[in-house]
Amino acid sequence: MVQEGYYEHGGNIYAAARLMGEKVGQFLDFSANINPFGLPVSVRKSLLDGIDDVVNYPDAEAWALKEAISRHYGVPIEEITVGNGAVELLYVLCHAVRPQRVMVAAPTFSEYERAARAAKADVCYLPLSPDEGFALPVANIISALPFIDMVFVGNPNNPTGTVLTAAELEPLLYAAAKKNVAVVVDESFIDFLFNDDIYTCRTLLARYPNLVVLHSLTKFYAIPGLRLGFALTAPRLAAIMHASKDPWNVNALAQAAGVAALQDKEYRSKSRQYVAAAKKALYDGLAQIPGLKPFPPAVNFILVDVAGTGMTAAALRKAMMEEHVLIRDCSNYPGLTPYYVRVAVRKEEENNQLLRILATVCGGRND
Numbered sequence: 001m002v003q004e005g006y007y008e009h010g011g012n013i014y015a016a017a018r019l020m021g022e023k024v025g026q027f028l029d030f031s032a033n034i035n036p037f038g039l040p041v042s043v044r045k046s047l048l049d050g051i052d053d054v055v056n057y058p059d060a061e062a063w064a065l066k067e068a069i070s071r072h073y074g075v076p077i078e079e080i081t082v083g084n085g086a087v088e089l090l091y092v093l094c095h096a097v098r099p100q101r102v103m104v105a106a107p108t109f110s111e112y113e114r115a116a117r118a119a120k121a122d123v124c125y126l127p128l129s130p131d132e133g134f135a136l137p138v139a140n141i142i143s144a145l146p147f148i149d150m151v152f153v154g155n156p157n158n159p160t161g162t163v164l165t166a167a168e169l170e171p172l173l174y175a176a177a178k179k180n181v182a183v184v185v186d187e188s189f190i191d192f193l194f195n196d197d198i199y200t201c202r203t204l205l206a207r208y209p210n211l212v213v214l215h216s217l218t219k220f221y222a223i224p225g226l227r228l229g230f231a232l233t234a235p236r237l238a239a240i241m242h243a244s245k246d247p248w249n250v251n252a253l254a255q256a257a258g259v260a261a262l263q264d265k266e267y268r269s270k271s272r273q274y275v276a277a278a279k280k281a282l283y284d285g286l287a288q289i290p291g292l293k294p295f296p297p298a299v300n301f302i303l304v305d306v307a308g309t310g311m312t313a314a315a316l317r318k319a320m321m322e323e324h325v326l327i328r329d330c331s332n333y334p335g336l337t338p339y340y341v342r343v344a345v346r347k348e349e350e351n352n353q354l355l356r357i358l359a360t361v362c363g364g365r366n367d
Contacts, residue, residue, distance in 0.1 A: 016326055028350055030343040031328040033158065033189070033301040035222040036350070037274070040267040043221060046260035047253050058252040065255045069230055072262040073215075075202055078235040081242050082258075084249045086188050086216040086229030087111050089241070093212060093231065094119035096244045097182060099150035105136060106335025107159060109186065112152035113334075124148065127335055130305070133295060134160035138168065142175045150182040155199065156189045159330055159342040161297040163193070166201050173201070173208045181210060188216035188229070191268070192275050192299040202232050209234040219300075220271065221261040226254040275300050278345045285355040286343075291362050300345040303330070307339035309362045316341060319361045325354060 013029045016022075062082045070077045083089035094102075094115045102116040106125040113123050126141060128134040134157070141151055153172075156163040169185065176183045185201045193199055202213050213232040218224045228250065231241065250258075261267075279297045286294040286302060291309030294302050306316055317329040328342040343354065 027324050027326055029326045031326040033344045035220055035271055036346040037271055038222045040264050042260045042264045043257045046256040050253055050256040053252040058248050060247045062250050062255050065258045068259040068262045075232055079232045079238055081231045081238050082250050083229050085227035086214045089231045090115035092241050092245045096240050101148045103148045103151040107333035108154045109158045134162050138172050141172055145179045145181050152184045154186045156298045159303050163298040165198050177208050177210045184212040186214040189299045191220035194272050217258055226257055228254045228258050282345055282351045289359050302343055304341050312338045313341045323357045325357055
């Protein structure tokens with residue numbers, strides 16, 4: 001039986017600094033899945049150029065941002081709802097739709113469950129098996145459709161790093177449409193994939209009005225402090241969500257940053273090329289450390305079973321923090337034992353430093 005989790009996230013570098021009595025800049029943060037190239041130069045310029053706009057209310061329609069999203073992702077403007085991060089839109093969606101019974105994978109991003117429970121929905125878990133690489137059992141979801149009215153699918157899934165193609169997900173969308181079940185596909189990490197057109201469900205929106213596609217710009221464009229995301233839905237639901245949210249939920253600087261980011265082809269290409277190579281190198285390095293069992297990553301983070309070290313995830317996290325390295329203890333994910341951690345892909349020299357410290361802390365060696 002999967003136990004209900006508690007809600008805590010990676011990326012809380014400020015709490016770590018307070019706990020250790022150190023400055024934020026003294027830590028290497030592998031707990032947050034953010035693009036290692038950091039803030040794009042184009043986005044930095046847009047923030048500086050737009051600073052005087054903060055004396056005005058932001059555009060409540062975020063029209064320029066919606067136009068940029070529409071152009072970049074090839075979706076109609078009337079399908080777009082922008083948010084203060086994709087997480088805000090989870091809550092807006094659940095409060096607007098008011099599902100009664102929601103299915104989430106275990107493990108997956110905790111805010112799906114939290115948003116559903118905040119809207120008074122019951123939540124049931126779909127266990128993912130480590131023996132099967134945490135693959136999403138689409139057939140099992142289809143079998144459960146008569147008993148639910150909403151299901152969340154992380155694609156790629158956090159923290160497991162697994163991904164399905166749109167063709168693999170379409171049978172679920174078809175069956176769910178027949179049962180009037182909403183399928184929420186979170187594509188927050190999909191920009192890290194080269195051939196994302198194979199994996200994205202955004203091209204299926206016109207065919208399946210029960211489909212909701214969530215997207216974050218935070219991860220790929222390294223702007224978690226700004227908060228920016230969007231949802232793609234049938235136009236009628238987009239109108240309802242727009243009316244349900246704070247009218248000025250995306251500030252002027254975030255809107256400008258989003259427009260600049262989506263126009264930056266060089267940053268996008270460079271990031272995809274680097275992550276594709278770096279995730280493999282980091283995976284291979286982790287696999288060489290005795291006691292660690294990494295799972296193959298689709299994008300910029302890797303789930304690791306540390307049971308073979310004899311340490312719990314909490315103990316390993318504490319030991320790494322003492323070395324000024326932050327990793328994600330995944331103990332609070334429903335569906336995972338206390339022996340899983342997650343690490344993000346960073347710059348090559350930082351990844352190598354992580355491997356050296358892990359090898360020492362775990363009592364192994366990194367040749």
